[in-house]
Amino acid sequence: xxxxxxxxxxxSNIAGTVDCKAAAESALALPDVVYATDLMYTCxxxxxxxxxxxxxDYNLTGVVVASxxxxxxxxxxxxxxxxxxxxxYMFEMAxxxxxxxxxxxxxxxxxxxxxxxxxMAVAKLRNNRPLYAQRFDITKSVLVxxxxxxxxxxxxxxxxxxxxxxxxxxxxTIGGKMAKLDKTFPTVDCSACILGPKMVDVAQHPNIxxxxxxxxxxxxxxVGNFDVKIRRKATYVDWSKCTGCGTCTEKCxxxxxxxxxxxxxxxxxxxxxxxxxxxxxxxSINPQYCRKLTTGKCGICxxxxxxxxxxxxxxxxxxxxxxGSVIAATGYDLMDWTVYQEYGGGKYPDVITSLQYERLLxxxxxxxxxxxxxxxxxxxxxxxFIQCVGSRDKSIGRPLCSGFCCMYTAKQAVLTKDxxxxxxxxxxxxxxxxVGKLYDEFTRRAIEEYGTEYIRGRVSKIYPDGNGQYVVCxxxxxxxxxxxxxCDLVVLAVGIEASHGASHLAEKLxxxxxxxxxxxxxxxxxxxxxxxxAGVFLAGVCQGTKDIPSSVAQGSAAAAKVLALFSRDKxxxxxxxxxxxPARCVACGKCIRCCPFGAIKEETFRGQLKAKVIDTxxxxxxxxxxxxxxxxxxxxxxxxxxxxxxxxxxxxx
Amino acid sequence: MQDSPLNIVRGRxxxxxKEVEAESGQNVSNCYQCGNCTAGCPAAFTYDMQANQVMxxxxxxxxxxxxxxxxIWMCLSCSTxxxxxxxxxxxxxxxxxxxxxxxxxxxxxxxxxxxxxxSFLNTVQAFGRSxxxxxxxxxxxxxxxxxxxxDLAPSALSKGKLGFKPHVIPDGGAKAVGRIxxxxxxxxxxxxxxx
Numbered sequence: 001x002x003x004x005x006x007x008x009x010x011x012s013n014i015a016g017t018v019d020c021k022a023a024a025e026s027a028l029a030l031p032d033v034v035y036a037t038d039l040m041y042t043c044x045x046x047x048x049x050x051x052x053x054x055x056x057d058y059n060l061t062g063v064v065v066a067s068x069x070x071x072x073x074x075x076x077x078x079x080x081x082x083x084x085x086x087x088x089y090m091f092e093m094a095x096x097x098x099x100x101x102x103x104x105x106x107x108x109x110x111x112x113x114x115x116x117x118x119x120m121a122v123a124k125l126r127n128n129r130p131l132y133a134q135r136f137d138i139t140k141s142v143l144v145x146x147x148x149x150x151x152x153x154x155x156x157x158x159x160x161x162x163x164x165x166x167x168x169x170x171x172x173t174i175g176g177k178m179a180k181l182d183k184t185f186p187t188v189d190c191s192a193c194i195l196g197p198k199m200v201d202v203a204q205h206p207n208i209x210x211x212x213x214x215x216x217x218x219x220x221x222x223v224g225n226f227d228v229k230i231r232r233k234a235t236y237v238d239w240s241k242c243t244g245c246g247t248c249t250e251k252c253x254x255x256x257x258x259x260x261x262x263x264x265x266x267x268x269x270x271x272x273x274x275x276x277x278x279x280x281x282x283x284s285i286n287p288q289y290c291r292k293l294t295t296g297k298c299g300i301c302x303x304x305x306x307x308x309x310x311x312x313x314x315x316x317x318x319x320x321x322x323x324g325s326v327i328a329a330t331g332y333d334l335m336d337w338t339v340y341q342e343y344g345g346g347k348y349p350d351v352i353t354s355l356q357y358e359r360l361l362x363x364x365x366x367x368x369x370x371x372x373x374x375x376x377x378x379x380x381x382x383x384x385f386i387q388c389v390g391s392r393d394k395s396i397g398r399p400l401c402s403g404f405c406c407m408y409t410a411k412q413a414v415l416t417k418d419x420x421x422x423x424x425x426x427x428x429x430x431x432x433x434x435v436g437k438l439y440d441e442f443t444r445r446a447i448e449e450y451g452t453e454y455i456r457g458r459v460s461k462i463y464p465d466g467n468g469q470y471v472v473c474x475x476x477x478x479x480x481x482x483x484x485x486x487c488d489l490v491v492l493a494v495g496i497e498a499s500h501g502a503s504h505l506a507e508k509l510x511x512x513x514x515x516x517x518x519x520x521x522x523x524x525x526x527x528x529x530x531x532x533x534a535g536v537f538l539a540g541v542c543q544g545t546k547d548i549p550s551s552v553a554q555g556s557a558a559a560a561k562v563l564a565l566f567s568r569d570k571x572x573x574x575x576x577x578x579x580x581x582p583a584r585c586v587a588c589g590k591c592i593r594c595c596p597f598g599a600i601k602e603e604t605f606r607g608q609l610k611a612k613v614i615d616t617x618x619x620x621x622x623x624x625x626x627x628x629x630x631x632x633x634x635x636x637x638x639x640x641x642x643x644x645x646x647x648x649x650x651x652x653x
Numbered sequence: 654m655q656d657s658p659l660n661i662v663r664g665r666x667x668x669x670x671k672e673v674e675a676e677s678g679q680n681v682s683n684c685y686q687c688g689n690c691t692a693g694c695p696a697a698f699t700y701d702m703q704a705n706q707v708m709x710x711x712x713x714x715x716x717x718x719x720x721x722x723x724x725i726w727m728c729l730s731c732s733t734x735x736x737x738x739x740x741x742x743x744x745x746x747x748x749x750x751x752x753x754x755x756x757x758x759x760x761x762x763x764x765x766x767x768x769x770x771x772s773f774l775n776t777v778q779a780f781g782r783s784x785x786x787x788x789x790x791x792x793x794x795x796x797x798x799x800x801x802x803x804d805l806a807p808s809a810l811s812k813g814k815l816g817f818k819p820h821v822i823p824d825g826g827a828k829a830v831g832r833i834x835x836x837x838x839x840x841x842x843x844x845x846x847x848x
Contacts, residue, residue, distance in 0.1 A: 382662060424662075426661075447685075448680065448682045451682065453712075453713075455661075456686070471660075473658060476709065476713070478686045478706065478709045479706055479709045479710060479713065479715075481658075481659055482657075482659065483658055483659055483660075483661055484658040484660040484661070484662075485660070485661055485662055486660060486663065487662070
């Protein structure tokens with residue numbers, strides 16, 4: 001074997017604390033190394049050209065580059081050696097930047113460690129074998145989980161790109177949180193008016209299949225070939241017959257059902273359509289409150305339904321679909337703010353969440369767009385908004401900023417003045433975070449033109465004053481004085497958390513999530529849409545707090561990723577996967593049980609049971625290879641021999 | 654610090670905010686409390702409420718607190734605050750407005766400062782221009798601070814900064830200035846405010 005070693009200076013990043021020239025010279029003493037040199041920037045074009053030239057000039061059959069972490073540039077150099085005619089796996093990388101130069105200042109010690117890392121890379125490379133990827137067919141369709149604005153945008157963009165889309169929404173209607181909003185900041189345009197047409201597009205697009213009232217039960221498979229089980233929950237209404245006429249909702253006698261769509265600010269009927277612009281505009285029955293389903297006596301909706309769509313015997317239905325890619329757009333939920341006992345812990349009827357206030361402002365909400373106090377139905381004249389309820393509060397384990405509360409609070413203060421001109425709004429804030437386009441201008445307008453009183457400080461407590469009003473106790477930290485506001489209504493800007501159940505979905509999708517349930521992106525800056533599972537992409541707040549424009553942008557970005565993936569007819573797998581040596585396998589089955597991807601199955605080989613790795617499912621994690629008591633499973637490109645060669649090099653002294 | 658929290662619904666004086674805005678020509682809600690006025694104020698060390706806190710108190714309509722503050726009297730009217738305000742608020746003009754309002758309400762939180770100004774204005778009224786020694790003597794007598802700053806006198810005298818005779822303005826200028834004062838005092842009497 002003829003190996004070439006290239007030691008990178010990375011400007012002064014490595015050369016500052018490692019003697020690169022000496023490291024290259026020492027590499028010449030290693031077995032099979034026929035050429036070694038140091039380069040200023042190996043990843044730059046001249047550096048790569050030097051590698052290619054050396055491969056030709058010295059007939060190299062393997063290349064070691066000692067530079068940075070392989071995370072960024074291993075693919076770069078693999079392409080380089082491939083261009084020069086080598087197999088891309090006849091290349092090894094020694095990380096002498098993150099693991100050496102950046103973490104130590106002692107030039108001699110650093111150079112020694114760099115030499116040893118280069119030695120390890122050479123030792124492994126001597127055991128490497130060329131590997132070849134396999135090509136496999138893909139299903140060109142995409143599953144979008146979540147029908148909020150991010151999911152809608154992703155679905156529409158994929159569908160417009162000619163990809164069949166399956167959109168799954170757990171609620172009876174798509175639209176998500178945006179459908180509940182009255183107006184949107186900073187333009188104060190009607191939320192339903194801008195979202196409605198997109199929702200209709202979803203319903204009418206020939207490439208989109210919408211499953212509302214449905215959840216993803218199970219996902220197996222791998223990029224290009226996912227098998228998805230979707231649970232269509234029983235709605236007790238045959239949606240193929242229902243026309244959304246609403247007769248059933250008028251006649252339903254069970255009228256005291258908490259209205260989930262209206263954030264429990266009003267009551268609805270046991271059979272209902274969430275809101276006038278719902279997509280699909282179909283009725284569904286809430287089995288908890290339906291008299292027919294609870295007591296067996298009623299059946300009025302079935303009698304009045306002109307299309308005979310009511311079916312009290314309906315059961316959940318599981319359907320199976322094949323898709324090539326998945327976009328998760330599961331959005332968010334509000335945290336449980338009742339942990340704040342100082343704000344009444346939910347005891348005071350006139351202390352409500354901002355999302356509930358949104359429903360009060362909304363013309364299709366429970367009050368027809370009139371702001372009233374839930375307790376007595378009177379119009380409030382003094383409204384206090386409290387920001388950062390459940391955000392930026394380490395004491396309840398939520399240090400994150402929810403991102404958009406500052407803006408919607410300003411918007412709600414503006415709308416309050418529009419609805420009730422003689423009202424006065426007070427906003428208790430810690431900082432005003434208005435970083436988007438035209439955002440800061442909007443908050444200033446709320447203060448300067450609409451006379452909203454912004455008070456910098458947290459609220460310590462809210463208590464009823466006995467005369468039907470509430471006293472909000474806080475501080476003006478700018479003035480350095482304790483402040484009280486007597487008000488009629490308190491609106492809490494409650495912090496967000498990942499959608500309830502997001503962590504279960506993450507486990508099904510085999511993607512990571514953080515301690516707040518938000519899905520983890522591939523790279524916080526450079527791969528914000530991808531996940532670490534190939535073929536699974538993220539859109540919207542499920543990845544982290546975002547406002548509407550950012551959610552829409554990420555929805556489109558996820559669609560672009562899917563379209564790029566599907567621009568090829570076949571995909572290549574990564575050949576760094578496990579292989580079973582049937583001669584050694586004793587069919588103990590330990591590997592099958594430990595594989596997190598279900599990539600190993602039993603099969604009969606020459607009359608005997610043996611383990612077999614499914615090439616396209618294996619992710620190359622290596623758990624099976626370290627579990628196998630016989631050493632029968634080897635992970636290509638990280639075989640026992642390759643790893644032992646590295647260890648031997650280190651332990652020879 | 655005050656004993657009990659201030660109720661800004663009941664305790665605020667909304668008309669006070671409007672008055673200050675009308676008289677100073679400034680929109681106080683433009684202030685976003687960056688603190689640049691306080692940071693640059695050369696008299697800040699003498700203030701009981703810093704300049705930004707005065708602005709904040711005006712925003713909240715805390716009339717009593719502002720008009721009783723010493724800061725509005727200690728302000729030098731140097732306008733550094735106005736120059737540096739990112740929102741182009743003339744903070745010095747707000748301070749001056751507050752001073753006028755306090756005088757009208759007979760609130761003088763720093764009487765000595767009032768005496769100094771009256772001494773200065775009296776000499777201007779009498780001579781048409783400032784008369785340093787006259788101002789000094791009047792202020793010393795009124796404030797009973799007979800030795801204040803006398804250590805500065807020798808150097809001021811040697812540089813000709815303290816003339817023993819008032820400046821003479823040609824063409825009856827002194828009388829013309831005196832008439833301005835008279836007109837103002839008559840108007841003050843007519844409108845029933847403190848001269």
